[in-house]
Amino acid sequence: MVFRSMFARFAVVSAVLLALPIDLFAAERPNVIVIVADDLGFSDVGFNGCKEIPTPHLDALASSGVVFDQGYASHPYCSPSRAGLLTGRYQQRFGHECNPNSTRNSGSDGLPLTETLISDLLGMSGYRTAAIGKWHLGDEEQFWPLERGFDEWFGFSGGGMNYWGDVGKRFPLRGVLRNGAPVPKTELTYLTDDFSRAAVEFIRREPTDPFFLYLAYNAPHGPDQVTREHLEKTQHIEYGGRAVYGAMVAAMDEGIGRVMTTLKDCGIEQDTLVFFYSDNGGRAEHAVNFPYRGHKGMLFEGGIRVPFCVAWPGQIAADQHYGKPVTALDIFPTILAAAEVNPTPGTKLDGVNLLPYLRGEARGEPHRQLFWRYACGDDEFGYAVRDGNDKLVYSVFKGRHLLFDLASDPWERHDLAEQDPESVQRLSSLYEEWQGDMLAPLWLDPHGVNVRKEEQARQDTIDAASRGDETLRSDGEDS
Numbered sequence: 001m002v003f004r005s006m007f008a009r010f011a012v013v014s015a016v017l018l019a020l021p022i023d024l025f026a027a028e029r030p031n032v033i034v035i036v037a038d039d040l041g042f043s044d045v046g047f048n049g050c051k052e053i054p055t056p057h058l059d060a061l062a063s064s065g066v067v068f069d070q071g072y073a074s075h076p077y078c079s080p081s082r083a084g085l086l087t088g089r090y091q092q093r094f095g096h097e098c099n100p101n102s103t104r105n106s107g108s109d110g111l112p113l114t115e116t117l118i119s120d121l122l123g124m125s126g127y128r129t130a131a132i133g134k135w136h137l138g139d140e141e142q143f144w145p146l147e148r149g150f151d152e153w154f155g156f157s158g159g160g161m162n163y164w165g166d167v168g169k170r171f172p173l174r175g176v177l178r179n180g181a182p183v184p185k186t187e188l189t190y191l192t193d194d195f196s197r198a199a200v201e202f203i204r205r206e207p208t209d210p211f212f213l214y215l216a217y218n219a220p221h222g223p224d225q226v227t228r229e230h231l232e233k234t235q236h237i238e239y240g241g242r243a244v245y246g247a248m249v250a251a252m253d254e255g256i257g258r259v260m261t262t263l264k265d266c267g268i269e270q271d272t273l274v275f276f277y278s279d280n281g282g283r284a285e286h287a288v289n290f291p292y293r294g295h296k297g298m299l300f301e302g303g304i305r306v307p308f309c310v311a312w313p314g315q316i317a318a319d320q321h322y323g324k325p326v327t328a329l330d331i332f333p334t335i336l337a338a339a340e341v342n343p344t345p346g347t348k349l350d351g352v353n354l355l356p357y358l359r360g361e362a363r364g365e366p367h368r369q370l371f372w373r374y375a376c377g378d379d380e381f382g383y384a385v386r387d388g389n390d391k392l393v394y395s396v397f398k399g400r401h402l403l404f405d406l407a408s409d410p411w412e413r414h415d416l417a418e419q420d421p422e423s424v425q426r427l428s429s430l431y432e433e434w435q436g437d438m439l440a441p442l443w444l445d446p447h448g449v450n451v452r453k454e455e456q457a458r459q460d461t462i463d464a465a466s467r468g469d470e471t472l473r474s475d476g477e478d479s
Contacts, residue, residue: 029339030312031263031272032122033213034331035256036085037249037307038078038134038221041282043290044249045307050288053246054233057257061276062309066320066358071308072327073280076297076374077447078159079136081279081328082216086117086137086148088332088343088351090371092435095442097375099159100138109443110138111148116344118332119149122212125341130202131155133195133216139174146180150214154178154198161218163191163225190227192219192248196255200262207266210339215259220248221283227251245286270313273338275331278306284454293412297451299372299384299393300412312338316358324365325386330354371434375441376448385427385434392417392427396448397455401428 042048046055047062074084075091083096091097100109111117123129130152131145136159138144145153156176162168165188167175172182176191188194199215226247233250237243256276263269281303282289283296294300308326310316315338329351336343337353356362372384382396389407394400401424403417417424 028271029127029210030315031211031213031268032127032335032339033215033259033272033274034085034335035259035274035276036082036133036214036216037252037276037278038216038218039280039283039287039296040220040249040278040307041287041289041295042278042292042302042305042307043288044220044246044282047309048307052234052237052242053249055249055253057253057260058276058307058309061256061260061274061311064313064318065274065309065311065316066322068308068310068326069321069323070325071277071306072304072325072370073278073306074327074329075372076280076299076303078221078279080374082136083111083115085279085328085331086111086119086214087115088118088329088349089115089347090329090350090438092373092438092441093348093350095439096137097373097441098443098445098447100136101443101445110140110143112442113142113147116347117148118335119145119212119214121149121336121341121344122339123149123151125339126210127339128202128206128209128211129214130199130211131214131216132198132202133214134159134161134218134221135216141180144180145214152179152202154183155195155216156218160221160223161191162223163218164188165191165194190225190230190251192217192251192255193227196252196258199255199259203259203262203266203268207268212335217252217255219252220245220287224248224286230254241286273310273312273315273335275310275334277308277328277331279328280304281306291411297374297447297454299374299382299395301406301410304372304384310334310354310358316355320358322358324357325367325370326354327351327367327370330366369430369434371431373435373438374447375444376451377444379440380448383431383435385431387427387430390423390427392424392431394428394431397451403427 044050044053046059047067073081075081079099080091080097083091094112094115096111119129129150131150133155135155135157139157165176165185176183224244226244230247230251234243234246237246263272281296289295289302292301292305294302296303333349333351333353337355343349352366357366370386374382376396382394384393391404391406393402401417402415403424404412
């Protein structure tokens with residue numbers, strides 16, 4: 001296993017060296033920051049219309065650049081989405097379709113070491129690199145950020161974490177780490193604040209050197225924990241669960257404000273490309289994906305259309321809304337183009353460099369077709385295909401295809417599958433063609449079981465609520 005791991009990393013490094021620009025330290029290369037929220041609802045930020053949760057710093061970031069009105073994650077839940085982001089490739093190409101299963105302790109669940117990450121390319125081309133926050137791409141050391149092109153790492157390896165840094169009975173290496181070593185709880189306050197503070201410190205340390213910062217908050221993912229100070233920002237929200245969730249979002253927003261202020265203080269705001277997006281749609285409880293259908297884990301718009309914006313003052317015009325479909329897979333090639341770094345030779349990137357589209361230099365749309373897939377068991381998949389404004393969803397849980405025209409019905413309220421079987425067949429064929437280039441999942445997770453329970457719970461609620469409906473009783477039946 002160790003030999004295979006070392007060989008895989010050697011292959012990646014060799015490929016990276018071939019991908020570097022001729023002048024490794026070319027002047028004027030931008031700093032790059034990618035900020036990821038965790039399970040944030042589409043309508044839980046002001047730049048998408050939220051009036052309930054204060055997000056002034058995110059709104060300022062969005063107004064300084066471009067808001068993607070049809071910005072998509074590449075997967076409806078956490079780990080696969082992050083794998084797609086950091087590789088610029090559909091995660092199904094390399095079998096990373098499910099969350100790593102830390103309970104199985106196989107040691108093999110993680111982003112395959114044969115994949116080249118954006119941190120690999122930028123690090124080898126002279127960028128300082130840091131990963132801060134949630135990783136969720138493998139719990140074993142071979143998968144950690146320090147082995148994937150990052151110089152520094154402050155965060156945790158798993159998918160969720162107590163915001164106060166408590167690990168309970170878990171192994172200390174499953175807690176918060178600094179460069180691979182456990183961080184004592186006495187050095188932690190509230191993780192969202194801790195991650196923001198670490199990001200500021202990283203930027204200030206050597207602001208004249210180009211850097212890549214991957215700032216992956218675990219907010220507002222559960223558990224629902226937040227400080228009294230942050231709760232003051234949502235004391236106007238009467239529903240307690242929503243008030244706590246909103247305060248978690250507001251805490252993240254405040255931290256992002258500190259990061260942006262630091263860029264200004266260091267005089268490098270104009271030299272920094274900043275992306276912000278959520279790894280998937282908002283979670284089922286307390287988040288709001290309005291007006292879209294569904295939530296995290298689903299392939300309806302509410303599960304994959306996310307808050308998404310980019311800013312690069314002086315290079316991308318401010319106060320823009322871009323209305324054509326884009327995906328988080330586009331972040332990778334856009335960064336490479338901005339940094340003047342070539343992709344690894346022979347690597348199939350599924351993302352597109354967005355800069356020509358955002359600058360008005362390219363016509364048309366970045367993507368005519370987009371694909372999504374989740375695994376529900378061996379050889380059992382739910383999927384979605386978008387071709388222009390036509391979108392087909394195959395729901396394992398509902399056991400059928402659903403067809404939507406997103407031009408007239410972006411809320412997916414009107415299923416057209418029965419009246420337009422030809423479109424169902426056409427889109428299904430596109431999916432089958434795409435799937436032919438993908439791998440089976442290298443491991444599975446409980447997604448299928450969990451969503452089946454959720455689907456059944458929904459039906460039970462509906463049945464209970466309608467039990468007294470007189471129209472459902474046969475003639476003469478007792479109540």
